[in-house]
Amino acid sequence: MSELTLTVMRLGFLAVLWLFVIVAVQVIRSDLFGTRVTQRSARRDAARPQQDRRQAPPQQRQQPAAGGGRARRNAPTKLVVTEGTLTGTTVALQSQTITLGRAHDSTIVLDDDYASSRHARIYPDRDGQWIVEDLGSTNGTYLDRTRLTTPTPIPLGAPIRIGKTVIELRK
Amino acid sequence: MSSTTNTPTHHTSTIGSIGAPSRRNTELALLVFAVVIPVFAYANVGLALNEQVPSGLLSYGLGLGLLAGVAHLVVRKFAPYADPLLLPLATLLNGLGLVAIWRLDQSKLLQRIHQAGTAAPRQLLYTALGIALFIVVLIFLKDHRVLQRYTYISMVGALFLLLLPLVPGLGQNIYGAKIWISVAGFSIQPGEFAKIVLAIFFAGYLMVKRDALALASRRVLGVYLPRGRDLGPIIVVWAISILILVFETDLGTSLLFFGMFVIMLYVATERTSWIFFGLLMSSVGAVGVASIEPHVKMRVQAWLDPMHEYALSQQGVPGHSEQAMQALWAFGSGGTLGTGWGQGHSELIKFAANSDFILATFGEELGLAGLMALLLIYGLIVERGVRTALAARDPFGKLLAIGLSGAFALQVFVVAGGVMGLIPLTGMTMPFLAYGGSSVIANWALIGILLRISDTARRPAPAPATNPDAEMTQVVRPS
Numbered sequence: 001m002s003e004l005t006l007t008v009m010r011l012g013f014l015a016v017l018w019l020f021v022i023v024a025v026q027v028i029r030s031d032l033f034g035t036r037v038t039q040r041s042a043r044r045d046a047a048r049p050q051q052d053r054r055q056a057p058p059q060q061r062q063q064p065a066a067g068g069g070r071a072r073r074n075a076p077t078k079l080v081v082t083e084g085t086l087t088g089t090t091v092a093l094q095s096q097t098i099t100l101g102r103a104h105d106s107t108i109v110l111d112d113d114y115a116s117s118r119h120a121r122i123y124p125d126r127d128g129q130w131i132v133e134d135l136g137s138t139n140g141t142y143l144d145r146t147r148l149t150t151p152t153p154i155p156l157g158a159p160i161r162i163g164k165t166v167i168e169l170r171k
Numbered sequence: 172m173s174s175t176t177n178t179p180t181h182h183t184s185t186i187g188s189i190g191a192p193s194r195r196n197t198e199l200a201l202l203v204f205a206v207v208i209p210v211f212a213y214a215n216v217g218l219a220l221n222e223q224v225p226s227g228l229l230s231y232g233l234g235l236g237l238l239a240g241v242a243h244l245v246v247r248k249f250a251p252y253a254d255p256l257l258l259p260l261a262t263l264l265n266g267l268g269l270v271a272i273w274r275l276d277q278s279k280l281l282q283r284i285h286q287a288g289t290a291a292p293r294q295l296l297y298t299a300l301g302i303a304l305f306i307v308v309l310i311f312l313k314d315h316r317v318l319q320r321y322t323y324i325s326m327v328g329a330l331f332l333l334l335l336p337l338v339p340g341l342g343q344n345i346y347g348a349k350i351w352i353s354v355a356g357f358s359i360q361p362g363e364f365a366k367i368v369l370a371i372f373f374a375g376y377l378m379v380k381r382d383a384l385a386l387a388s389r390r391v392l393g394v395y396l397p398r399g400r401d402l403g404p405i406i407v408v409w410a411i412s413i414l415i416l417v418f419e420t421d422l423g424t425s426l427l428f429f430g431m432f433v434i435m436l437y438v439a440t441e442r443t444s445w446i447f448f449g450l451l452m453s454s455v456g457a458v459g460v461a462s463i464e465p466h467v468k469m470r471v472q473a474w475l476d477p478m479h480e481y482a483l484s485q486q487g488v489p490g491h492s493e494q495a496m497q498a499l500w501a502f503g504s505g506g507t508l509g510t511g512w513g514q515g516h517s518e519l520i521k522f523a524a525n526s527d528f529i530l531a532t533f534g535e536e537l538g539l540a541g542l543m544a545l546l547l548i549y550g551l552i553v554e555r556g557v558r559t560a561l562a563a564r565d566p567f568g569k570l571l572a573i574g575l576s577g578a579f580a581l582q583v584f585v586v587a588g589g590v591m592g593l594i595p596l597t598g599m600t601m602p603f604l605a606y607g608g609s610s611v612i613a614n615w616a617l618i619g620i621l622l623r624i625s626d627t628a629r630r631p632a633p634a635p636a637t638n639p640d641a642e643m644t645q646v647v648r649p650s
Contacts, residue, residue: 009215010511014537016211019365020204020263024551027197031255049262069575 016109026094076156076169079122084165085111093130093169097123101135114139114163122154130154130169139163191576194255195247201259202243206236211459212512216274219513231273234295235266238302249309250626254559257625258553261603261618264545265298265611268604270512271532278518290525290606297608301615308619315624319567322375329369329409332361337418362424363613365602366431366578367620373432374570377439381566385440408432413456420466422457423585423597427578429453434577435570438560467595474595494520494528498590501531502542509538525606530590535593545604546587553580556621562628572624575617 079098081089091098091108095170101119110119116137125131133151134141141148142161159166210232217225225231234547239262273291275283318325335352351358372448377384412425433449461467473480473495474587483498497520505515515535534542554633556576563569589596600610 006219006511006514009218010509010514013208013212013215013512013541014508014544016208017537017541020201020208021547021551022546023204024201024260024548027194027201027256028551028554031194 075128076154076171078170079108079167080170081108082159082166082168084163086165093124095128097121097125100167101137108164110165112163112165115165119162120148120160122160125153132160136150138164177353193251195243195251198246198255198258199243202239202262205259205263206239206266208231208263209235209270212267212270213273215512216270217513218275219511220274220277231269231295233590235262235269235298237300238262242302242305245306245309246622250622252629252631254555254629256555257552257618257622260548260555261457261615264548264603265301267533267545268529268601268606269294269298271536271604272525272606274513274619275518275532277513280518293608294365294606294611297611298615300608301612304612305615305619308616309623312620312623315568315571315620315627317564318571318647319375319378322372322379324334325368325372325375325413327405329365329372332365332368332413333411333424335361357608360600360607360609363609364420364616366427366582367575367613367617369428370431370435370571370574370578370619373435373574374567377435377570378566381439384436384445385442409452409456417460417464420464421596421598422467422470423582423589423599426453426457426585426597427581427599429456430581431505431574431578434581435574438573439570455650461595470595470597474592477592493594494521495592498528498531498534499592501528501535505535505542506537507539509534509536512536526600527586527596529605530587530601533604546583549580549583549602552618553583555625559621559625563624564628568624568627572621575621579614579617582586601614 025123076093078093079091079112081087086108089108099118099121100106100108100110101117102110102112102115102116104118106118116135117140118135119137120134120141122130122132130153131151132141132143132148134148143152143154144158154160154169157168157170161166210228213231214224214228217223217228223278233480239258242258242262246258262417269291272294274287276291302523338352351360353359409429412429415425429449430453433445433453436445436449437443459472468489473492477496477499481493484491484493501515501517501520509515509609511538515532517528517532517535518524520531524532530542530545533545537545553576556572556579560569560572560576563572579602582599585594585597586601586605587601588594600607602610602614
């Protein structure tokens with residue numbers, strides 16, 4: 001065996017050995033675990049449904065987690081008015097509260113005889129789930145056919161009726 | 172587990188726990204790497220010695236690969252969240268050790284001196300047994316906290332193992348140290364296993380007693396003096412390790428046990444004074460025994476003046492060893508980059524060339540660069556052990572992981588320091604590298620326990636049970 005080959009093998013072996021050490025150290029570097037800070041995104045944790053269910057009214061709870069699961073994967077991005085004088089209006093959902101009512105400072109000013117001045121509000125809860133809350137309106141806020149009594153999470157595409165106006169959350 | 176920041180108006184960021192990924196594929200990739208490197212080395216030795224690729228290359232590579240593969244599959248099944256590095260690192264060291272042993276087997280000189288030439292296949296067998304024990308540990312030890320129940324049984328077991336070599340007829344005196352027993356033709360070094368069992372005892376004992384040891388102490392001259400009754404166990408362990416030193420003339424093992432205890436005591440109590448006491452007591456013990464026991468005294472002299480020792484042994488004065496000086500020469504002739512596999516002359520160290528002095532072979536043939544890489548690999552194993560201890564949630568697991576990795580680190584230090592002339596030479600084996608069944612088997616078991624603890628530590632916490640109150644509030648809703 002030539003001297004050159006052996007020298008190449010000798011140095012090559014050392015190089016490979018060190019490469020292994022370096023790769024191992026890289027693995028340690030990428031292996032850090034513990035806590036991290038993430039920017040909020042549409043994606044949500046698996047721990048979510050339990051907290052959602054706590055606030056959901058009974059008929060919501062009876063629906064299996066599939067409905068909630070779809071909502072989590074497909075978080076709503078806009079609010080659309082589907083019926084009433086404002087039909088076609090959309091409001092982008094950021095993380096601020098949307099107020100609905102006849103009052104001029106509402107996010108969506110309802111020109112509707114059956115709506116109260118401060119009728120309802122829609123806001124994200126701590127976990128990013130959008131909640132609709134009736135603010136003590138005279139004629140009530142309906143999610144599907146149910147009159148709201150407590151703050152209730154809004155399923156994607158479910159109609160929220162306020163007087164003659166219907167709004168829903170869409171992707 | 173996850174908590175959320177709740178600013179008054181916006182919620183933009185979340186602080187959540189990252190579920191540690193299982194990292195099994197990383198382990199597999201590293202494991203392939205760790206099998207390929209020794210195969211490369213094996214081919215290299217064959218080319219350098221016989222100018223041809225050794226005939227056993229395929230079977231050797233397949234054997235090592237098969238063992239590593241089986242170990243990996245068992246980890247994948249039974250400890251899916253375990254540390255990804257421990258298994259590849261141990262496999263690499265074991266594989267390189269096999270290559271070095273096989274390389275020394277080829278030496279005509281060693282073949283003439285003792286029936287060498289068969290060491291490598293036996294080491295492969297021991298490796299297989301070691302990995303078998305590793306697998307047994309992972310399969311049957313579902314939860315390391317089970318070991319906590321056997322705290323005092325472990326103490327008795329460890330003492331029993333340590334005293335075995337002193338039993339007449341069973342113990343063997345090999346090269347001046349009585350640390351072997353002979354069972355059915357096999358020499359077993361019970362001390363290697365006692366290391367693990369003793370770590371279990373220390374962890375269980377210190378978990379219970381650490382508050383008393385940490386808090387009930389008086390401050391005298393800036394150091395915390397513990398109460399006498401708390402000092403009792405450390406005195407007993409010290410006495411036992413001194414007794415091992417006297418009766419078995421095994422400096423390394425007694426240093427290992429006492430050092431392990433002091434490390435665990437320090438971790439359990441966070442009192443620096445224990446390190447102070449530990450160092451004081453071990454130096455008093457070592458100096459005391461070295462001045463009495465002739466075998467230890469000789470080792471110390473060989474350490475202080477290896478050249479004089481070498482000259483005496485060349486003159487034929489009995490009881491002197493040339494090895495310490497030869498090991499230093501081996502390191503010296505290796506230089507920075509080494510002579511290359513198979514091209515050194517470390518077989519001149521004669522007996523124990525493939526066990527206690529195997530590091531000299533690596534130092535000569537791989538040079539400083541290779542030796543540093545090896546020591547780094549040992550360092551990484553210890554680091555992963557300490558990291559496991561940090562991540563472990565239960566105090567017993569923490570102490571056990573720190574004890575086992577501390578013992579591993581001490582053993583590496585004692586052997587490497589001894590061969591390199593930093594401390595007096597002791598008859599211990601380099602974990603995984605050196606020839607010796609007990610050492611390889613016990614260290615694989617040690618890695619198995621560490622993997623078990625790290626699996627428990629890194630496993631994502633189970634989802635919290637549904638709060639019963641959440642269901643209750645639904646019921647009292649006004650309608």
